[in-house]
Amino acid sequence: MKYAYVYVLDTMADWELGLVIAELNSGQYFKNRGSRLPVKTVGASKRPITTKGGMTVVPDVTVDEITLKTAAILLLPGADRWNDPEHAPIVETAKQLLHAGGNVAAICGATAALANAGLLDKRKHTSNSLDYLTMFCPTYKGAAFYQDEQIVVDGNLITTSAAGSLLLAREVIALLDLFKKDTLEAWYRYFQTGDGRYFYTMMETMQEQEG
Known part of the structure; x- marks a missing residue:
């Protein structure tokens, strides 16, 4: 069984991964109907954490189980x-996954955690800004690979700014090849614009799959 693992820690920005985890876990628009990615x-432990939005989350597993x-x-x-030392193991796990061909997606402050660990020194990436990384990551040496874009996909690594939650969802879904291309495009345009025409287009692409 494959899973989408979501690292949870105190003060996490709960809204940043809301769209992507809902789509992965529900599988409602997957091209393989009836499937999902739990x-x-x-x-860092099984201790409950409190998100920035005030929600309490009890971790399902610990880092060593990935x-x-x-x-x-x-x-x-x-x-x-x-920056709390207890989060060093998940950054090491991210490093191991990336080196072994596994997929990692980081948004906002998580990009700084990767930068501090040297994981962005030789990979194309983005963040909240280059100044953000150079200010908060004293060991960061990846400025030559920084791209001034809202989201950057470099093989099996996705990085984005704090404002990139919708783009993150789109690129994760694309990387894992979970939606038909026209379904994903309509899905993205609907959430980007709020235009109901895209919702109906998305529903049409789902009916075409069934046909």
């Missing part, structure tokens, strides 16, 4: 507590 929350065999993707949210 989401498991991962913690394996390349079971990880479809590791999702890393923004948070104010990434």
Whole structure:
């Protein structure tokens, strides 16, 4: 069984991964109808954490339970507590996954955690800004690979800014090849614009799949 692992930590920006985890876990628009990609929350321990939005989350598993065999993707949210030493193991796990061909997606503050660990020194990436990384990541040496874009996909690594939650969802779904291309495009345009025409287009692409 493959899972989408979501790292949870105190002060995590709960809204940043809301769209992507809902679509992965529900599978409602998957091209393989009736399938889904179960989401498991991962913690430094089984201790409940409190999100920035005030929600309490009890991790399903701990970091040591993640394996390349079971990880479809590791999702890393923004948070104010990434510098706490207890989060070093998940950054090491991200490093191991990336080196072994596993998928990792990081948003906002999680990009700084990767930068501090040297994981962005030789990969194309983005973040909240280049100044953000150079200010908060004293060991960061990846400026030559920084791209001033809202989201960057470099093979099996996706990085994005705090404002990139919708784009993150789109690129994770594309990377894992879960939606038909026209379904994903209509899905993205609907959430980007709020135009109901895209919702109906998306529903039409689903009916075409069934036909």
